[in-house]
Amino acid sequence: MSEKAEVWQGTLALMVLKTLETLGPLHGYGIARRIEQTSGDLLIVNYGTLYPALLRLEQEGYIVSEWGVSENHRKARFYRLTRAGRKRVEQAAREWDRTASIMGRFLAPAKDAL
Amino acid sequence: MTSRLRIWLTFYRRLASAYPHEFRMRYGEDLDRLGEDAIPDVWRRYGVAGLVKLLADIAFRLPAMYLLEIRQDVVYALRMLAKSPGFTAVAMLSVGLGIGMCCAVLAECRAIVGPAPGLRDPATLATFFWSQASYPYFERYRDARQTVASAAAVMGPVPFAVVVTGDKSGRAERVSGHLVSPEYFTTLGVTPAAGRGFGPETEKPGMAPVVVVSDRFWRTHLGADPHAVGRTLRLNGSMATIVGVGPKDFLGIWPQSPADLFVPVTCGVSLAPELSGDPLHRSDREIFRVVFRLAHGVTLPAAEAALDALTRNIDRETGAWHNRDRQGRVIRLMPAGTVGYATPEQHALVDTFNVVLWALVLSLVCANLAGLLLARGSQRRREIAIRLSVGASRVRLVRQFLTESVLLSFAGGLAGIVLAYWITHVLSSLPLPSQIPLEFNCHIDLHVLAITLAIALAAGIGFGLAPALASTRTDIGVTLKKGAQAPLRGYRRFGLRNLFVVGQMAASLMLLLVTWFVALAFLSAARVDTGIEVANLNMVSLDPVRDGYSAERAAALFTNLPEELSRIDGVRAVALTGSALPSHGDSTRVSAPAANGKVGQVLNLVSRERIGANYFATLGIPLVGGREFDLRDRERDGPAILSQTAARALFGVEDPIGRRIRERDSNYTVVGVSRDMRAGLLIARPVATVFLPLTPEWFGKNAAQRVTVLVRGMPGWDTMASVRDRMASLHSDLTVFDEHTMQEDLDRVNSLAQWTSAMYVILGFFALLLASIGLGAVTAYAVVRRRKEIGIRMALGARARQVRGLVLREGTALVAVGSALGLSGAFALARVFSVYSDVLARSFGNRHNNPLLLVGAPLVLAGLAMLACYLPARRATKIDPMSALREE
Secondary structure: OOOOOOHHHHHHHHHHHHHHHHHHHHEEHHHHHHHHHOOOOOOEEHHHHHHHHHHHHHHOOEEEEEEEEEEOOOEEEEEOHHHHHHHHHHHHHHHHHHHHHHHHHOOOOOOOOO | OOOHHHHHHHHHHHHHHHHHHHHHHHHHHHHHHHHHHHHHHHHHHHHHHHHHHHHHHHHHHHHHHHHHHHHHHHHHHHHEEEEEEEHHHHHHHHHHHHHHHHHHHHEEEEOOOOOOOOOOOHHHHEEEOOOOOOOHHHHHOOOOOOOOEEEEEEEEEEEEEEEEEOOOOOEEEEEEEEEEOOHHHHOOOOOOOOOOOOOOOOOOOOOOOEEEEOOHHHHHHOOOOOOOOEEEEEOOEEEEEEEEEEEOOOHHHHOOOOOOOEHHHHHOOOOHHHHHHOHOOOOOOEEEEEEEOOOOOOOHHHHHHHHHHHHHHHHHOOOOOOOOOOOOOOOOOOEEEEEOOHHHHHHHHHHHHHHHHHHHHHHHHHHHHHHHHHHHHHOOOOOOOOOOHHOHHHHHHHHHHHHHHHHHHHHHHHHHHHHHHHHHHHHOOOOOOOOOOOOOEEOOOHHHOOOOOOOOHHHHHHHHHHHHHOOOOOOOOHHHHHHHHHHOOOOOOOHHHHHHHHHHHHHHHHHHHHHHHHHHHHHHHHOOOOOOOOOOOEHHHHHHHHHHHOOHHHHHHHHHHHHHOOOOOOOEEEEEOOOOOOOOEEEEEEEEEOOOOOEEEEEEEEEEEEEEHHHHHHHHHOOOEOOOOOOOOOOOOOOEEEEHHHHHHHHHHOOOOOOOEEEEEEEEEEEEEEOOOOOOOOOOOOOOOOEEEEHHHHHHHOOOOOOEEEEEEOOOOOOHHHHHHHOOOOOOOOOOEEEHHHHHHHHHHHHHHHHHHHHHHHHHHHHHHHHHHHHHHHHHHHHHHHHHHHHHHHHHHOOOHHHHHHHHHHHHHHHHHHHHHHHHHHHHHHHHHHHHHHHHHHHOOHHHHHHHHHHHHHHHHHHHHHHHHHHHHHHHOOOHHHHHHHHO
């Protein structure tokens, strides 16, 4: 387990939103499993921070929740992306790209530096 | 799911159920679902470690969720407080002002009872209480190494006629100093700023006279000369070399009588006439005050016992008991190292006053808080009901109110601390009355600050929480409908609102009155009321020996002087006195021998004054019985006059006139009884005094004493100018000094006490402010809450004037009831205090203080309350009735 990384707090919200965008409405556990799978099982979701993150996202208006029935026929709360959430995901993806390219330039071997 | 996993699931559910209530309401089920789904999966993939991590994640998140809620609480609390700025401001002001005042009252103010500057470790210094020792005895005390680390003998204040060499005018100036044993500086722990101090090796009889000057003298008279050490001064006609300059601020052991020159006792009689008759080797000249530095770990009572035993031993050896009373203690110790010669009784009295005032002010603060918070809390019942009905838990609500109360109290407390520091800073920078040439250091006692803060915070939190706790148990439905007007238990007319006003008025008035009583009590205790008629009474001092007179010539001078001076036009009466009053005085022992089969009485600690003929007439104090001293008194047993207290103590109800008394080694016949004069600061009971005559024999033995001439002039005459002229023409070589009026003399003594009393009066005004704030706020609040009712009345057709009149009438009734309660409460409290302390009792019984206070204070508070009724009512009648009806 040691080579797997903890999901950083701030990025968890982003991953949740992206997962919901890609896969549509999911319940809590489903979101967590999906995140782990997407990372190729290299990430472990901290279940303690999952629901607070969901709470925050709901307060900020990026997701809404409603009761539904899960795969094993039990009542579960499903979370769905809102339009504001969709916009947020796109904006965040753009920001990450930019950050990654800037950092890449710093961290890559200096080709044109001199 | 296997049973093993079920255990984990149970754990998980337990943890999940610990989450905050509101979170659980929304996501509780979901969290449980998560657990049910995740646990088998995690177990399959990661085993036990994974399950542990899962539970740990949930568990660690728990405190964070609560903190989040607390943050919400705080933000909400701040919003609520900001929404009623008046209430918040008043509450904070009350707490802040109260805490600031309490700390200032009990601040460690260094005045008379504080340590003198420049001394090392003043707490371990001690001295004899009201008695002096002879030099040989002092030497024995000094060598008692078990008890006493070191000791010094001091005679002072001693006047020196000083001429600074190089001073062109060559005129002698009279400077006060101390005659000290060589151990003086080492005992006090004082290191000279320049040169050296004294020491037993360097100060031996016969050596050239030396002197150590104070820092102040060095600046004012020597011009801060860097080469001052080695210069010479002419002291009393003899040359002395300066060997050292004292450290800054050091003015001798009791700086209330500051000393600028320090001369060793080995200097010889030519320099110091006080040393005539070889007092250094005689056990019967008890003229030295002894200062002890107690040995490490020795307490004052232990030292007193040891020195007492030592004194008895020496007495037995020398065979001379110095008319000490062999029963009980022969000597008593008290702490030295204070600015003034303050007795333990004076210490205790000041402390008592301070503590009482502190308690009163704190009670006022708590009463204010109670009124404000309870009044406000009862109004928020509707809000609480709403929140309860939408699902808030009781715990959450109570926590919310707790947050508010804590925030408010802490903010007020912070303001209070700031105020306290500011006040002590201001006090420290105030100049003391001029006679005390010291800096006044005032800083906060941290214990007092902590206790005061704790009590104020507890009050704030308690009173803020109580309404919340009570409200969460109300019937929600009724409260929702009726809001703040929901009936509480109790008859509606004497509703809670009215009760608050009455309660606040009563509490404020009671505490205010008692605070002022106590402050005034201190005022009267501190004033030295001698009973002397001060108009046109002047004093001037003479010291012929220092001007070169011989003892016989001085005696002749004084015998003739009163008559010479009374022949001057404009002089009504003249008298001589050996002591300026009020003074520390000499303390002596007087006994009345047994007569008529009755046992003789002995009085210790009698104050002794030396006076001339016509003394009481000049002062304007009539004698209670008998006659004054007469120039023609030549009886074998000289005459004596006793004060009333002394006469009563020695002779009871019998007539003391004509009776014999014995003072020290002489017999006297009582010829008169005088009224008691209060002799000192904060001394509650009059001191027994014996007045002995100034006779030529006394002049012969005590030539080095100065004599004060009292002159009562006639109004409108410049009496003292005539006196000065006559003195100059008759005795041109005599220096006449220290001329002042009796009023100035009394002012000088009173100044420090009055200055301290001024502090208490200021405190009284602050208390008034505090009471006013609390009362005004509660009353205004009560009226504001009637806006709906006022709106209804106006909508139904009442005129503004009628409504205002109604409010004012009710207000008057409440204020009257409150005042009555407050006054009776004040009397009851005063009675309690009187039992506790004599001085307070006397002040409370003091007739002429009361009327002004008893009428004034209620009037002021009542006036304020009426204003606080009127203004909101006026505002309420001006608004549109419809909006008043709609608001809560």
